[in-house]
Amino acid sequence: MLGMSDESKHRAAIHERVRQQHSSELAQDYVEAIHEILEGGSAVTISALQKVFGVSHVTVIRTLQRLQEQGLISGTKSKEISLTNEGRQVAERAIEKHALLKRFFEALGVSDTQADADAEGAEHHLSEETLEAIRRFLEQQG
DSSP, rough: HHHHHHHHHHHHHHHHHHHHHHHHHHHHHHHHHHHHHTTTOOOOOHHHHHHHHHHHHHHHHHHHHHHHTTTTTEOTTTTTTOOOOHHHHHHHHHHHHHHHHHHHHHHHHHHHHHHHHHHHHHHHTHHHHHHHHHHHHHHHOO
């Protein structure tokens, strides 16, 4: 970044943040789905995850292997897929952010279905500062 202007450095930092967010987005989506399946009282299977994400068997297996390497899940070999403590924390944080953003979009007058879809995309890309501002805004609205 030698020879870059302050503005260029700032923009490069923003793009780097977005790249990092994209890399963790898939992991967050998977652990969130696994959490929801487990909370619903069902076993987490590859076919269940295929249905959630609309992807192939191979894609699910590869993603689960990466999640296990990252320490977010366990049991991919035994077919009893579960979340580690870290995986559960990631899932609960993603669920919390999703619910907050959905409430925010609905407060703006967005339909339930669209608010849910928009929250799914936005939950991965907003800073903690922005999320906290949204939280405060919603508290003020009552």
